[in-house]
Amino acid sequence: MQLTxxxxxxxxxxxxxxxxxxxxxxxxxxxxxEKGSQAGIVSLVANLSHESTAQLDAASFHPGDxxxxxxxxxxxxxxxxxxxxxxxxxNAPTVDFQTFPPFDQAKASxxxxxxxxxxxxxxxxxxxxxxVPSIFSCAxxxxxxxxDIANGWxxxxxxxxxxEQNWDTFINQTDFQYLASIGINTVRLPLGYWTLGPDFxxxxxxxxxxxxxxxxxxxxxxxxxxxxxAGIGVLVDLHGAPGSQNGQQHSGxxxxxxxxxxxxxxxxxxxxxxxxxxxxxxxASNVVGIEILNEPEDxxxxxxxxxxxxxxxxxxxxxxxxxxxxxxxxxNLDQYSxxxxxxxxxxxxxxxxxxxxxxxxxAESASDHTADIDGGIQASLASASQQARGNLVIDEFxxxxxxxxxxxxxxxxxxxxxxxxxxxxxxxxxxxGWSFWGELTFEVTCGRxxxxxxxxx
Numbered sequence: 001m002q003l004t005x006x007x008x009x010x011x012x013x014x015x016x017x018x019x020x021x022x023x024x025x026x027x028x029x030x031x032x033x034e035k036g037s038q039a040g041i042v043s044l045v046a047n048l049s050h051e052s053t054a055q056l057d058a059a060s061f062h063p064g065d066x067x068x069x070x071x072x073x074x075x076x077x078x079x080x081x082x083x084x085x086x087x088x089x090x091n092a093p094t095v096d097f098q099t100f101p102p103f104d105q106a107k108a109s110x111x112x113x114x115x116x117x118x119x120x121x122x123x124x125x126x127x128x129x130x131x132v133p134s135i136f137s138c139a140x141x142x143x144x145x146x147x148d149i150a151n152g153w154x155x156x157x158x159x160x161x162x163x164e165q166n167w168d169t170f171i172n173q174t175d176f177q178y179l180a181s182i183g184i185n186t187v188r189l190p191l192g193y194w195t196l197g198p199d200f201x202x203x204x205x206x207x208x209x210x211x212x213x214x215x216x217x218x219x220x221x222x223x224x225x226x227x228x229x230a231g232i233g234v235l236v237d238l239h240g241a242p243g244s245q246n247g248q249q250h251s252g253x254x255x256x257x258x259x260x261x262x263x264x265x266x267x268x269x270x271x272x273x274x275x276x277x278x279x280x281x282x283x284a285s286n287v288v289g290i291e292i293l294n295e296p297e298d299x300x301x302x303x304x305x306x307x308x309x310x311x312x313x314x315x316x317x318x319x320x321x322x323x324x325x326x327x328x329x330x331x332n333l334d335q336y337s338x339x340x341x342x343x344x345x346x347x348x349x350x351x352x353x354x355x356x357x358x359x360x361x362x363a364e365s366a367s368d369h370t371a372d373i374d375g376g377i378q379a380s381l382a383s384a385s386q387q388a389r390g391n392l393v394i395d396e397f398x399x400x401x402x403x404x405x406x407x408x409x410x411x412x413x414x415x416x417x418x419x420x421x422x423x424x425x426x427x428x429x430x431x432x433g434w435s436f437w438g439e440l441t442f443e444v445t446c447g448r449x450x451x452x453x454x455x456x457x
Contacts, residue, residue, distance in 0.1 A: 085138035087158040090165040098221035103283040111233040112288045112324050116433025118186035124170050126190040126239045128250050145249040150209035160212045167219045176230035186233040186288055188395055188435045192240030192252045193273045200273055203265060204242050228286035236281060237291040242266040245296040261299045271312050278316040282323050289324030298330035326350050337384035340391050349388055352396035362404040366415035373422045381430040394427040395435040
């Protein structure tokens with residue numbers, strides 16, 4: 001199913017994208033709740049998936065009240081009540097000895113060369129607090145990144161139990177079948193180096209919590225196989241590298257430090273991580289590629305880092321020289337489209353596109369952003385794609401706009417949909433594929449009490 005402007009609306013409706021917040025930090029979990037003509041405040045600490053519902057008792061709210069709901073996971077289990085952690089033992093099923101089906105070169109070529117229509121599976125193996133607040137409710141302070149989960153929950157057994165339960169229930173085969181039914185043919189799967197297991201965290205902040213991840217890698221293989229059963233390809237993305245490539249919480253650290261590029265130990269360990277991924281995934285027919293780093297800092301040594309990583313990975317196996325490798329452009333599209341242009345192997349440049357982070361973004365209306373996409377942004381992407389011989393993807397974007405961008409629109413809902421439609425249209429026509437990352441919001445009504453609630457897709 002190839003998406004066109006004509007059937008894009010159907011896709012957005014199927015995904016329930018009536019409104020989205022932006023990555024990496026959307027609106028607060030403190031939600032305005034109306035009761036009659038007066039307002040109260042509810043602090044919602046719940047992770048609500050597309051199969052979950054929020055049950056609010058309208059009679060319990062009074063103007064000015066501050067109420068904390070129980071923290072509820074996707075499986076419906078109560079993780080925390082008030083300020084008390086309730087770590088329930090999870091009897092995780094055994095998923096050892098996972099293997100891939102026999103390699104099929106013809107199928108692999110289809111997966112790797114077709115235009116990608118994709119979504120990101122964020123907060124499955126790399127957790128972000130704004131997406132899954134339930135898993136952070138009993139994390140160690142400051143409760144913002146994966147390392148805090150591993151150090152929380154009353155100890156290693158509790159942290160492993162919570163994470164294994166999430167790995168086993170967050171997304172299932174029905175979800176993959178649903179994605180395939182609405183035209184999604186690829187998913188981007190963010191991983192952290194810790195996801196590979198205890199052997200890859202020695203000498204890092206995760207060393208003392210390595211036992212939390214003893215069963216994680218087998219679940220990654222299972223994930224890839226589940227996607228394959230639905231005819232969906234998987235781009236495996238190293239979202240968190242040893243030492244952190246960008247200092248961001250989504251790289252698995254809480255201290256804001258970028259220590260990858262200036263630390264030879266972390267560089268060497270990252271090469272081991274990438275070599276392992278290449279050796280494990282090269283012969284998985286539905287793995288469309290490996291992304292070497294997610295959103296690295298635009299460090300002066302980054303081109304040399306990419307050179308070394310690509311050379312290292314290409315020497316792992318007989319299939320490695322032709323395997324697709326993806327590099328993020330560090331938000332410097334001109335430099336890295338030229339970098340790809342100067343290579344002759346299968347390397348793809350990944351660009352991420354958001355319109356919510358700067359005062360300039362705030363100052364522009366939704367309609368002006370749409371005009372920019374149809375004008376200068378389209379021209380820039382088309383030029384970069386031509387230079388990179390078509391090896392360009394837009395593997396993170398959303399339909400998010402700030403309140404300021406929407407406030408003067410006569411029809412904000414239509415303005416947002418036009419903005420989103422323009423992006424998919426332009427990205428589909430100027431690149432080899434796109435991958436959506438977003439959070440939808442919907443309304444929960446209980447009597448006369450209404451609250452906007454977020455759910456990650």
